[in-house]
Amino acid sequence: MANGMTVAEKIFSSKCGRTIRAGDVVMAGIDAAMIHDITGPLAITQFWEMGGERVFDPQKIILLFDHQIPADSIPAAKNHVMMRAFAEEQGITNYDLREGVCHQVAVEKGRVAPGDIVVGSDSHTCMYGAVGAFATGIGSTDMGFALKYGALYFRVPETIRVDAVGTFGRRVGPKDLVLRMAGDIGADGATYRALEFGGSAFSSMHMAGRMTVSNMAIEMGGKAGIVPPDAVTMEYLKDRGSFDPVDIAPDSDATYLEKRGYDVTTLSPQVAIPHNVDNVAPVEEVAGRKVDQVFIGSCTNGRFEDMKEAAEVLGDDTFSEKLRVIIIPASRDEYLKTLRAGLIERFVEAGALVEAPCCGPCMGGAFGLLAPGEVSLSTSNRNFRGRQGSTEAEVYLCSPATAAASALYGEITDPREV
């Protein structure tokens, strides 16, 4: 049997100062903890219930509001008030509703470093794997515990290695790759497992794309979705903080539970069909289906690169008046980049509603809800029944390019044919 280690094993070994293997259960210290306006209030309540007085380290807590901003109801406003008071009392930096979607903000503010162990009370916390962290979503009670002790029980997961080679075709990209993976691995194929991504298609992928892929590890049940840090990672992080170099590259003889390979050269745009993320088909198979609402944004696909991808497909055209188009950059920084590139103006001219950074229709509460019988095409991460409103509505998932192409015609459209 091989003796080498996976990235997940290396991160835990480095943190614990001894060899840690998949299957080991460890109480590991955490380097950062993220709470937002939906799950944060209960985490704070549980922290108090546990006898917590001071959080383990205010500098390691990422606190903000993104799901219901500006407050969409009086209960939401009360949650914001409660969390503001907690941040102030504990000396925690509060990004409040100013900065955007939690995962994007955590990464772009340099709050997560390669080799870190990070928890967040949101399932898409696995996105920080894009910078080489072992990051995972937890519930509010686990978060209360993490806030108190700065540590949590982890069962170190076995790893599924996914290598991708080749070059993406025109208007095909990381979202199509991760949707294809979800289709192949299944909604629970990586439960209790870490996903580790590599190969030339990842080496040449920009950070925005890596974040899209890591973000959706949870849609396969994954506990983490890690891209081993490289020059692209360090270039992204260089102006965001001071990061010590870490050696967490997987060994060539690491033990994997399973290995999968993709050649992205032959990949076509992919769409997840209602009502499961692993119900994935090439866009050709669903082209022509009528759409009532297109959403381009979310922690999965709300970055400047995603906005550029959509704008390139849009060109000088206008969106169809048969549907509504909602575009939301994932953070203030990403919004500003989009704005300064002139793309916000282009989207508005074309007929889109461009909203301030937040989770938007993805959380199915704040706004942008669907009526029974309506169809949404969304660049977000979940198409569960009722996710964006009525349980009698349908949600399809796709890339920003496919979303923009479909928004031009009012029906699901192959972006390569626009």
Add this chain to the structure above:
Amino acid sequence: MRVWKFGNDIDTDAIIPGRFLTIYDEKELATHAFEGTRDEFSQKATDGDIIVAGRNFGCGSSREHAPLAIRGAGVRVIIAESFARIFYRNAINTGLLPVTSSAAKEIQDGAVISVDTVEGYIESDGTRYPIDPVPAFLLEIIRAGGLVEYARAHPEVKTCTE
């Protein structure tokens, strides 16, 4: 106690939709449990009822509102072929027992069953089915009466570096 049978991949949006996440009271959450997908549950589930499901129960969000909504309806035990990871831990932390057993396939909606977690079996129609053991470190938390009680009993925890 009656069984509420569910299929595979029951997600947290089905258990409690996003628009109810400002609620934290389990009784109030329970009035919206499975709203729009199985309204009968919140109307008729009573104390001691058991949910039996297929694979990947509780997939999706980390929202602890999901186990709370189920608990608020009076359910204390969920039997499934498998659970999503975050839901599994959230259930244990909030005092809802997740039981993994292949017997979930055999048990029908409306069946009256009993679960013996000490001896480790499910009894349905006179047949006993084994249940999978809970991982040791989580058993410690269950024995303490939940993670809150575990924390109260441990002013400090020892990390893997010590």
